[in-house]
Amino acid sequence: MTHDNFIPYGRQIIDDADIQAVVETLRSSWLTTGPQVSAFESEFAAYVGATHAVAVANGTAALHLAMLAAGIGPGDEVVVPAITFVASANAARYVGADVRFADIDPATLLIDVNSASELITERTKAIVSVDYAGMPCDYGGLRELASKHGLLLIEDACHAPGATYNETAVGAIADITAFSFHPVKHLTTGEGGMVTTESEELAARLRTFRSHGITSDFRRREESGTWEYDQVELGFNYRIADINCALGRSQLTKQREWVESRREIADRYRSVLDDIPNVLLQEEPADRRSAWHLFPIRIVGDDASTLRRDVFNAMRNDGIGVNVHYRPVYLNSYYANLGYQAGLCPIAERAYEGLLSLPMWPGLEESAQDRVVKSLLSALNAA
Ligand SMILES: Cc1ncc(COP(=O)(O)O)c(C=O)c1O
The missing domain is CATH 3.40.640.10 (Type I PLP-dependent aspartate aminotransferase-like (Major domain))
Structure with missing residues (x-):
């Protein structure tokens, strides 16, 4: 595409x-x-x-x-x-x-x-x-x-x-x-x-x-x-x-500045996505400071997996490169062939159904962040 x-x-x-x-x-x-x-x-x-x-x-x-x-x-x-x-x-x-x-x-x-x-x-x-x-x-x-x-x-x-x-x-x-x-x-x-x-x-x-x-x-x-x-x-x-x-x-030499920029983007995403129905954000405990390589959101609800698929497709159609990080490792064929089975880590499996990473990199301009949020909200509303 x-x-x-x-x-x-x-x-x-x-x-x-x-x-x-x-x-x-x-x-x-x-x-x-x-x-x-x-x-x-x-x-x-x-x-x-x-x-x-x-x-x-x-x-x-x-x-x-x-x-x-x-x-x-x-x-x-x-x-x-x-x-x-x-x-x-x-x-x-x-x-x-x-x-x-x-x-x-x-x-x-x-x-x-x-x-x-x-x-x-x-x-x-x-x-x-x-x-x-x-x-x-x-x-x-x-x-x-x-x-x-x-x-x-x-x-x-x-x-x-x-x-x-x-x-x-x-x-x-x-x-x-x-x-x-x-x-x-x-x-x-x-x-x-x-x-x-x-x-x-x-x-x-x-x-x-x-x-x-x-x-x-x-x-x-x-x-x-x-x-x-x-x-x-x-x-x-x-x-x-x-x-x-x-x-x-x-x-x-640019790292400190870039991590600050990632943190500002995360704050901005968090301020608008904190109370959205069907969406959970990754918690940052008070004793930690994330470097925000990714900004994962979790879509939750009875049919999180279908909703995530619809949101992914709608956002991709809007030119937003959302991605999914990650499917539980043991669900990959190599590990399944070693005998690991679905059901092993239920919380991870449930989380995976709704995971979606929003764009996150230093230099992602505010107008681009606004486009991401707008696209996400309209995809959630349309679903
Ligand atoms: C959590 C994690 N571990 C290890 C790696 C492997 O790093 P590399 O791609 O440099 O081999 C990656 C890269 O995507 C990663 O995300």
């Missing part, structure tokens, strides 16, 4: 400074594993208040590396919320672990700590908490649960750079935190990701697994004048190029 003034649900913003940064790197002597990568790592670590940051090829690689660094493998279980992008669960499958899907809290749409708690067995090694739409999870509850059972807390913060929980930035809360720099995310490197941790040991393992399981990189060998290296693990090539990191560094 084409529309002259199509408003996407999310998009990147690239300015001349971003282009200049990439061009300068193309003219430099390092295209990969060079100074832009380490500078991006230190600047991102400073932005989120983390001690260590490891830049990688994408957010999925970040999650896979988190599993590898944590030593998770066959026979282990990992708890993952039902509502997330498939990559959050797939990372556990890559290392041969089994996924236990936790239900969500209907108000925040985030992992329900009680549901997660009921899934813990002797085989459980980690909880993957997903800051869905940019909203930090209940880290007080999750930390307590993780320490009670000796579990690692792996935070999928692909939606949440710039968010805070109790005034601590996402990136310095969990044992390992994964970020994505895909173009619809907060900042982009084209494709890219980052892993942050406070543990020096985990950071070293992340770096080793990022590059084939080899303990030193080419640049360090060049600096120390040696050709020798040792492969100590079966790692991957999950490196990110300097070209991408130059873009990431330039994008990072």
